[in-house]
Amino acid sequence: MILDFLxxxxxxxxxxxTIRIACPLLLATLGELVCERAGVxxxxxxxxxxxxxxxxxxxxxxxxxxxxxxxxxxxxxAAFGLIHAGFTVYLGASQxxxxxxxxxxxxxxxxxxxxxxxxxxxxxxxxxxxxxLDIPILSDLPFLGEAFFQHTAFTYLAFLAVPLVLWxxxxxxxxxxxxxxxxxxxxxxxxxxxxxxxxxxxxxxxxALMALGGAYLTxxxxxxxYFGMVNGRGxxxxxxxxxxxxxxxxxxxxxxxxxxxxxxxxxxxQLAGAVVxxxxxxxxxxxxxxxxxxxxxxxxxxxxxLLTPFRRGERH
Amino acid sequence: MRFEARETIxxxxxxxxxxxxxxxxxxxAAVLIAAAGAPPLVGFKELFIGSFGSRNAITExxxxxxxxxxxxxxxxxxxxxxxxxxxxEGQLYAGALAVTYFGTGLIELPPFLMIPFLLIVACxxxxxxxxxxxxxRQFMRVDExxxxxxxxxxxxxxxxxxxxxxxxxxxxxxxxxxAAIIDAGVLPQLVPRSRLHLGFAxxxxxxxxxxxxxxxxxxxxxxxxxxxxxSAARHSGISVTKTIIFIGLLSGGMAGLAGATETIGLKGYLxxxxxxxxxYTGIAVAMLGNLHPIGVIFAAIFMAIIYxxxxxxxxxxxxxxxxxxxxxxxTVLAVLIGQVLVRYRVVIRG
Numbered sequence: 001m002i003l004d005f006l007x008x009x010x011x012x013x014x015x016x017x018t019i020r021i022a023c024p025l026l027l028a029t030l031g032e033l034v035c036e037r038a039g040v041x042x043x044x045x046x047x048x049x050x051x052x053x054x055x056x057x058x059x060x061x062x063x064x065x066x067x068x069x070x071x072x073x074x075x076x077x078a079a080f081g082l083i084h085a086g087f088t089v090y091l092g093a094s095q096x097x098x099x100x101x102x103x104x105x106x107x108x109x110x111x112x113x114x115x116x117x118x119x120x121x122x123x124x125x126x127x128x129x130x131x132x133l134d135i136p137i138l139s140d141l142p143f144l145g146e147a148f149f150q151h152t153a154f155t156y157l158a159f160l161a162v163p164l165v166l167w168x169x170x171x172x173x174x175x176x177x178x179x180x181x182x183x184x185x186x187x188x189x190x191x192x193x194x195x196x197x198x199x200x201x202x203x204x205x206x207x208a209l210m211a212l213g214g215a216y217l218t219x220x221x222x223x224x225x226y227f228g229m230v231n232g233r234g235x236x237x238x239x240x241x242x243x244x245x246x247x248x249x250x251x252x253x254x255x256x257x258x259x260x261x262x263x264x265x266x267x268x269x270q271l272a273g274a275v276v277x278x279x280x281x282x283x284x285x286x287x288x289x290x291x292x293x294x295x296x297x298x299x300x301x302x303x304x305x306l307l308t309p310f311r312r313g314e315r316h
Numbered sequence: 317m318r319f320e321a322r323e324t325i326x327x328x329x330x331x332x333x334x335x336x337x338x339x340x341x342x343x344x345a346a347v348l349i350a351a352a353g354a355p356p357l358v359g360f361k362e363l364f365i366g367s368f369g370s371r372n373a374i375t376e377x378x379x380x381x382x383x384x385x386x387x388x389x390x391x392x393x394x395x396x397x398x399x400x401x402x403x404x405e406g407q408l409y410a411g412a413l414a415v416t417y418f419g420t421g422l423i424e425l426p427p428f429l430m431i432p433f434l435l436i437v438a439c440x441x442x443x444x445x446x447x448x449x450x451x452x453r454q455f456m457r458v459d460e461x462x463x464x465x466x467x468x469x470x471x472x473x474x475x476x477x478x479x480x481x482x483x484x485x486x487x488x489x490x491x492x493x494x495a496a497i498i499d500a501g502v503l504p505q506l507v508p509r510s511r512l513h514l515g516f517a518x519x520x521x522x523x524x525x526x527x528x529x530x531x532x533x534x535x536x537x538x539x540x541x542x543x544x545x546x547s548a549a550r551h552s553g554i555s556v557t558k559t560i561i562f563i564g565l566l567s568g569g570m571a572g573l574a575g576a577t578e579t580i581g582l583k584g585y586l587x588x589x590x591x592x593x594x595x596y597t598g599i600a601v602a603m604l605g606n607l608h609p610i611g612v613i614f615a616a617i618f619m620a621i622i623y624x625x626x627x628x629x630x631x632x633x634x635x636x637x638x639x640x641x642x643x644x645x646x647t648v649l650a651v652l653i654g655q656v657l658v659r660y661r662v663v664i665r666g
Contacts, residue, residue: 043461092319093652096400096461100599101652104645108638115636116352235465242459279477286466297458311319 015147022259028237031209038202043099046234047106052211057218077211092309182303319660333654366628375510381620386574387598403464405595411438411572442572443565450564515577
């Protein structure tokens with residue numbers, strides 16, 4: 001019995017599933033991370049993922065090619081980032097309430113539009129999603145090939161986002177400005193850099209990444225759009241950002257760890273399903289996110305200006 | 317263009333901006349109805365007839381407003397103290413679980429004892445569900461937004477397990493639902509042959525009680541102070557932690573009551589679709605009610621009109637019912653803009 005549980009770990013399918021489950025979480029976590037490093041908590045994440053999943057899929061269903069679908073999802077995500085910025089950065093409205101409002105708005109308008117475009121379809125129609133790439137030699141390797149080198153282009157793109165965000169934050173002047181905007185916006189203002197624009201741009205980039213995380217679900221992991229398919233992944237990503245203490249490399253680790261546990265959970269369910277009801281396995285991701293937050297809470301250092309709106313000429 | 321902080325805020329101004337937010341939201345809804353290929357005015361007419369046009373429509377609107385008053389109160393109480401309880405949906409189900417546990421035959425009392433007893437256990441269950449998150453925030457600095465959100469998923473899975481497993485009613489023909497609440501625990505109807513039940517009156521009484529508590533007691537004062545400025549509240553001798561714990565219990569308790577009245581008033585038994593997101597709509601209700609308990613009553617009725625009316629409208633002219641959810645979400649954002657205009661005046665040039 002115990003051997004059965006260990007055997008899962010030497011199964012290439014388990015590792016491939018881990019990679020697949022990690023992608024949307026990774027993109028969403030990186031997106032949230034960019035927003036929070038600039039000092040803005042983006043709780044619109046769950047809704048932005050949902051509308052990203054919907055528009056990316058719909059674009060392809062309407063005849064666009066896959067890469068256009070990805071682009072459309074990113075642009076719609078960016079637009080919601082801009083709306084978020086309008087409220088939280090320019091109007092200085094509560095980041096908590098704005099985020100929840102954007103989540104409710106983005107998901108409901110997405111569902112509304114989906115119903116308008118596809119009235120009364122009970123079985124969701126399908127698109128031809130991203131197919132696994134065949135990489136010479138690597139894909140044919142025993143075990144490693146199946147686990148790591150038979151994925152879609154979107155999957156590799158998701159992992160490529162990690163070095164990209166690292167480079168953006170640590171090697172570009174804009175990245176430096178983002179970090180200062182999240183720690184000490186007055187210092188940025190003193191340098192003559194507009195805090196509001198920096199935060200806005202960070203929200204736009206971050207929200208585009210979130211939407212891509214959603215689009216991964218409908219365009220690579222599955223090939224159809226369902227209502228409620230994001231299913232809390234956005235909230236888990238918010239917890240992962242804290243777990244990763246706002247570092248992209250740790251976000252990668254967190255997303256993989258989390259995805260691994262999730263993939264394992266599905267397989268353990270098959271082994272222990274008769275003894276433990278499946279609902280308890282499904283609870284695990286949410287409970288683990290809470291545990292991760294509690295563990296990280298002791299040592300974590302929030303960006304100092306997180307949640308604080310910036311107004312030019314006002315003292316803080 | 318820039319914002320200038322107002323030195324004094326006239327009392328009528330917040331309510332004016334809320335009325336403005338409602339108008340703005342309905343204008344946006346008109347655009348969406350037009351996008352769905354229906355004339356907006358016909359749409360609004362159907363919406364109004366569907367929610368107010370007949371005895372049946374009015375009682376339906378009242379029945380839908382009942383859980384929304386409770387969830388709106390739950391959100392308003394917490395938000396006033398800047399405690400972001402987004403777990404109302406989960407606490408609602410916790411209340412429903414509690415009344416199902418005690419109300420399906422475990423305890424039998426005459427109705428005048430049974431009903432208050434069930435309401436109290438639901439209130440306690442909702443409060444206790446939120447308590448761990450309150451403590452985590454106050455003692456370990458764990459952000460409550462994410463923990464309360466994640467708990468919603470956990471509790472709904474727990475309900476699903478109980479309804480498919482140990483609590484499943486053997487006479488339910490395979491549907492995942494719990495046994496019926498015993499007759500002594502069922503809330504009487506307010507209007508005969510309708511779904512409007514005593515819960516509506518209880519919700520309004522709860523709102524009035526909370527209004528009294530917030531405006532006339534020390535707890536009400538300190539919870540406002542904690543919301544305005546935690547460190548100032550601490551320095552003036554208010555125990556912030558104690559206040560937040562009370563707020564959490566009260567907020568979770570209201571959410572629990574929403575689940576209780578839906579179970580023992582409307583349905584008579586617990587199902588997995590007891591709440592179509594009442595917990596999340598409660599946030600919009602609280603915002604639209606200006607976080608004021610009496611405001612919440614009117615905001616809940618407004619939202620109920622939207623929900624019941626949008627259903628009727630969708631049947632009559634084929635506009636997707638998701639329109640109601642869009643309207644709910646839009647009010648949150650519109651009220652936020654209104655709040656900024658209350659605090660700041662917009663100065664163009666200068």
